[in-house]
Amino acid sequence: xQFGIFSVSDITRDxxxxxxxxxxxxxxxxxxIAEKAEEVGLDVFAIGEHxxxxxxxxxxxxxxxxxxxxxxKLIVSTATTLIxxxxxxxxxxxxxxxxxxxxxxxxxxLGRGNTAPVYPWFGQDIRQSLPxxxxxxxxxxRLWREDVVDWEGKFRTPLQGFTSTPRxxxxxxxxxxxxxxxxxxxxxxxxxxGDGFFANNIFWPKxxxxxxxxxxxxxxxxxxxxxxxQAIVGLGGQAYIAxxxxxALNEFRPYFNEAxxxxxxxxxxxxxxxxxxxxxxxxxxxxxxxxxxxxxxxYQRQMFLMDxxxxxxxxxxxxxxxxxxxxxxVLRKEIEARQDPETAKPxxxxxxxxxxxxxxxxxxxxxxxNRGDNVTGGxxxxxEK
Amino acid sequence: xxxxxxxxxxxAGTSDPSSTxxxxxxxxxxxxxxxxKRSQTVGTSVIELRELASEIANALVSNHIGxxxxxAITTLQHADAIIASTPVYKAGASGLFTSFFQVLDNDLxxxxxxxxxxxxxxxxxxxxxxxxxxxLFAYLRTVVVPTSLFAATEDWQDxxxxxxxxxxxxxxxxxxxxxxxKTVRDESWGSYQHEFGSAGGTELTIDLDSDLMxxxxxGAAS
Numbered sequence: 169x170q171f172g173i174f175s176v177s178d179i180t181r182d183x184x185x186x187x188x189x190x191x192x193x194x195x196x197x198x199x200x201i202a203e204k205a206e207e208v209g210l211d212v213f214a215i216g217e218h219x220x221x222x223x224x225x226x227x228x229x230x231x232x233x234x235x236x237x238x239x240x241k242l243i244v245s246t247a248t249t250l251i252x253x254x255x256x257x258x259x260x261x262x263x264x265x266x267x268x269x270x271x272x273x274x275x276x277x278l279g280r281g282n283t284a285p286v287y288p289w290f291g292q293d294i295r296q297s298l299p300x301x302x303x304x305x306x307x308x309x310r311l312w313r314e315d316v317v318d319w320e321g322k323f324r325t326p327l328q329g330f331t332s333t334p335r336x337x338x339x340x341x342x343x344x345x346x347x348x349x350x351x352x353x354x355x356x357x358x359x360x361x362g363d364g365f366f367a368n369n370i371f372w373p374k375x376x377x378x379x380x381x382x383x384x385x386x387x388x389x390x391x392x393x394x395x396x397x398q399a400i401v402g403l404g405g406q407a408y409i410a411x412x413x414x415x416a417l418n419e420f421r422p423y424f425n426e427a428x429x430x431x432x433x434x435x436x437x438x439x440x441x442x443x444x445x446x447x448x449x450x451x452x453x454x455x456x457x458x459x460x461x462x463x464x465x466x467y468q469r470q471m472f473l474m475d476x477x478x479x480x481x482x483x484x485x486x487x488x489x490x491x492x493x494x495x496x497x498v499l500r501k502e503i504e505a506r507q508d509p510e511t512a513k514p515x516x517x518x519x520x521x522x523x524x525x526x527x528x529x530x531x532x533x534x535x536x537x538n539r540g541d542n543v544t545g546g547x548x549x550x551x552e553k
Numbered sequence: 554x555x556x557x558x559x560x561x562x563x564x565a566g567t568s569d570p571s572s573t574x575x576x577x578x579x580x581x582x583x584x585x586x587x588x589x590k591r592s593q594t595v596g597t598s599v600i601e602l603r604e605l606a607s608e609i610a611n612a613l614v615s616n617h618i619g620x621x622x623x624x625a626i627t628t629l630q631h632a633d634a635i636i637a638s639t640p641v642y643k644a645g646a647s648g649l650f651t652s653f654f655q656v657l658d659n660d661l662x663x664x665x666x667x668x669x670x671x672x673x674x675x676x677x678x679x680x681x682x683x684x685x686x687x688x689l690f691a692y693l694r695t696v697v698v699p700t701s702l703f704a705a706t707e708d709w710q711d712x713x714x715x716x717x718x719x720x721x722x723x724x725x726x727x728x729x730x731x732x733x734x735k736t737v738r739d740e741s742w743g744s745y746q747h748e749f750g751s752a753g754g755t756e757l758t759i760d761l762d763s764d765l766m767x768x769x770x771x772g773a774a775s
Contacts (some may be wrong), residue, residue, distance in 0.1 A: 297764060299764075299765060299768055299774045302765065302768040302769050302774070303768060303773075303774045306768070306771055306772075309771075321773070321774060322773075322774040323774070350749045350750050350757045351749065352766075353765045353766060353768075353769045354747050355767070356761075356766055356769040356770060357769035357770070360769060360770040360771060361771075375754065376750050376754075379749075379750065379757060380749070384761060411593040429615060430615040430617060431615075432614060433610075433614050433615035433617060434608075434611045434615065434617050434619065438619060439617065442617070442619065442620065443617070551626060
């Protein structure tokens with residue numbers, strides 16, 4: 169099982185100090201946070217995508233390639249990449265490039281995005297968000313698997329003889345997670361392609377996620393990718409940890425009370441009781457996280473939201489120490505002991521190369537000399553006739 | 554054949570007892586009597602919005618439904634008829650009242666019969682129910698009975714109010730016992746807009762044979 173952190177990339181005033189970090193400070197901080205994640209033994213770092221203040225992450229592949237260059241083992245990912253307002257051709261190109269630079273230590277999670285004005289800013293219509301997401305991904309899926317794509321759809325200008333470059337590393341498309349809160353069509357698409365399904369598991373009571381994950385598992389099996397237990401599921405969560413639970417409650421409360429989205433709303437204790445939020449000692453966070461697999465079945469990736477709501481960098485780094493040293497090692501051991509043996513392994517580039525090629529060498533596409541177009545003649549690559 | 558109907562009173566009155574609740578209770582009592590004359594029984598539950606005030610506010614600002622609010626939603630989901638009663642503040646229904654109905658799923662109350670009632674300190678607010686509240690309940694696709702109830706201070710000593718209560722109660726009983734809601738829901742539920750998990754968490758139908766599902770499984774957008 170993989171453990172990691174995901175960041176929304178919010179730049180929020182610290183309610184305790186009253187300070188709001190600058191964009192420059194917060195961007196420096198996120199790189200340190202990602203490096204720290206690797207240092208404390210976490211597997212994954214993921215960043216969101218936004219196109220409005222107070223968020224900084226508008227260009228996730230730029231940030232993630234920098235982080236990949238500064239780390240050795242960490243998988244970089246997104247939470248989420250907007251499959252609606254990004255051109256799927258640009259997603260294909262940018263993330264394939266990231267995959268090469270990160271030597272396969274990357275994947276991505278697709279989401280529709282719920283900031284209404286982003287759609288018109290990028291020339292899209294939020295009322296078409298779902299068909300747009302589904303069609304865009306159908307195209308993205310082909311762009312990474314077919315050297316030359318002819319395509320015509322409803323939303324994007326048609327493609328004739330288009331080759332998305334670079335081809336994916338080892339000719340193996342990046343692993344894709346589909347994030348959704350309550351949309352069966354997204355779960356269906358994840359299942360149809362045998363991709364991963366991610367439930368952010370933060371805002372709503374768990375019953376909402378249980379239903380959709382169950383549906384995804386059934387459809388994953390229906391499409392012949394494996395059994396329901398072998399479907400690839402990721403979950404979010406959020407935690408604030410201190411050695412003593414009372415300290416955790418006291419320290420986190422001012423941040424909870426003013427957090428974007430749920431701040432100025434429910435009492436923290438009620439929210440802890442009714443949602444996956446854990447605020448407490450390492451053991452309390454462990455106990456609560458261990459209940460997730462009982463509700464959702466065994467899963468492959470657990471992500472924690474740790475750096476939001478104005479928490480200062482020093483606190484976040486300290487949180488990561490506690491998460492990496494006191495929480496995750498116990499979770500790894502406990503989950504390994506309890507996990508159904510049928511459970512799929514979490515997706516890694518090396519593992520997926522092995523699944524695709526066995527002991528044979530992976531395909532390494534070499535282009536032919538430029539002939540001016542891709543439309544006439546055969547493949548632009550030497551090994552394809 | 555005797556049936557047992559679930560009547561739900563929603564009251565946004567704030568004092569205890571409030572005239573808003575009193576008005577609703579008068580209707581509920583009359584509904585029970587009239588149904589009894591038709592050999593039907595009625596079980597009444599009451600949702601006092603005052604007790605849900607903070608959870609309603611939380612749901613509005615953070616989409617988070619607390620346990621007391623969830624219980625109220627489940628109660629309404631099983632309602633065969635509803636009496637919704639509010640005080641009038643500043644020439645409109647109480648914000649607590651409208652907020653509650655605004656956080657409900659759009660499809661929770663489809664085809665349910667409703668009596669609307671309001672109380673106020675002066676008769677100058679008399680049209681609030683018909684002019685303002687009906688629109689909200691039309692949006693929720695409920696069936697509001699023709700007679701709206703309004704009680705200003707002076708109405709509590711006027712037998713005219715009793716007559717209007719009788720009328721509204723009979724209208725509600727007629728709709729409740731007619732099977733209207735059941736017919737609409739049984740035969741036409743799919744023609745209303747739903748989301749996965751809407752109708753208070755009970756709408757779990759997934760139509761695999763839709764255009765969007767075909768698109769999700771690699772097909773083309775229509």
